Amino acid sequence: MQRALLICALLFGTQVLHAQKSGQTDFELGVSGGTSWYNGDLNPYVHFGRNYMNRAFGLSLRRNLNQRFALRWQFNYGEVGANDVFANTSFRRNRNLNFTSPIIEFSNTIEFNFLPWDALVDKYCFSPYSFIGLSGFYFNPSTEVENSIFELQPNATEGREYSKVNVAIPFGFGFKLAISDRILFSADWGLRRTFTDYLDDVSGFYPEAGSLEGLAEDLSDRSLEQAGPDGTNWGTQRGNELSTDWFSFAVATLSIRLGPKKGSCKHLRI
Numbered sequence: 001m002q003r004a005l006l007i008c009a010l011l012f013g014t015q016v017l018h019a020q021k022s023g024q025t026d027f028e029l030g031v032s033g034g035t036s037w038y039n040g041d042l043n044p045y046v047h048f049g050r051n052y053m054n055r056a057f058g059l060s061l062r063r064n065l066n067q068r069f070a071l072r073w074q075f076n077y078g079e080v081g082a083n084d085v086f087a088n089t090s091f092r093r094n095r096n097l098n099f100t101s102p103i104i105e106f107s108n109t110i111e112f113n114f115l116p117w118d119a120l121v122d123k124y125c126f127s128p129y130s131f132i133g134l135s136g137f138y139f140n141p142s143t144e145v146e147n148s149i150f151e152l153q154p155n156a157t158e159g160r161e162y163s164k165v166n167v168a169i170p171f172g173f174g175f176k177l178a179i180s181d182r183i184l185f186s187a188d189w190g191l192r193r194t195f196t197d198y199l200d201d202v203s204g205f206y207p208e209a210g211s212l213e214g215l216a217e218d219l220s221d222r223s224l225e226q227a228g229p230d231g232t233n234w235g236t237q238r239g240n241e242l243s244t245d246w247f248s249f250a251v252a253t254l255s256i257r258l259g260p261k262k263g264s265c266k267h268l269r270i
Contacts, residue, residue, distance in 0.1 A: 206234050
């Protein structure tokens with residue numbers, strides 16, 4: 001009987017020691033910094049291009065559900081922009097448009113860890129991960145003309161109104177590493193599939209002749225040469241309305257784990 005009790009006590013103690021190291025359901029508060037860019041009519045394909053990347057930063061709160069899944073809430077601020085002067089096609093270079101816009105985003109994503117993750121267990125302190133979710137964001141494109149800045153949305157340069165608030169589907173991948181039981185590091189690249197084609201204020205066609213006037217007309221057509229059949233660009237193609245715009249954040253994040261310290265009995269899992 002004494003031997004059986006001793007074995008049970010040892011097994012119980014082993015479970016307690018293991019449980020004391022568990023941080024798989026803790027919260028993590030982080031601050032991030034990196035770069036942001038966009039893909040659309042003024043930059044269809046280039047990622048990580050030096051002519052398109054801008055600063056970005058954010059705050060995040062992660063709730064670990066278990067060793068494989070986590071929820072993450074984020075606030076992100078970034079800037080996006082492009083200029084036809086860097087284009088590799090004659091059509092875009094002749095179009096001669098440019099824009100910049102802030103991006104203010106709130107997102108909620110779910111993460112999947114490819115390896116078991118637990119900041120308090122040495123063998124589980126690193127994992128690649130992927131994520132997907134939903135976000136809402138604000139944007140406000142503007143353009144520079146002869147050293148002056150003009151907001152584009154109020155001028156309806158294609159004769160259409162659009163909202164400066166939209167939604168996106170964020171998804172991407174990255175990795176996370178526990179530097180200590182409190183300090184965590186992660187880095188990821190997240191793409192955003194938006195549901196607007198006006199992040200850059202360019203979508204389909206130039207308006208018909210006479211439908212715009214004044215500043216709106218000047219901002220709509222800044223072409224170096226007129227190329228339409230009637231000697232103007234009015235009514236001709238300005239962008240690609242068959243695809244929506246995208247934007248991306250590539251950031252590194254430093255986080256603090258908010259759960260009890262390593263070895264605390266508050267992490268008991270029996």
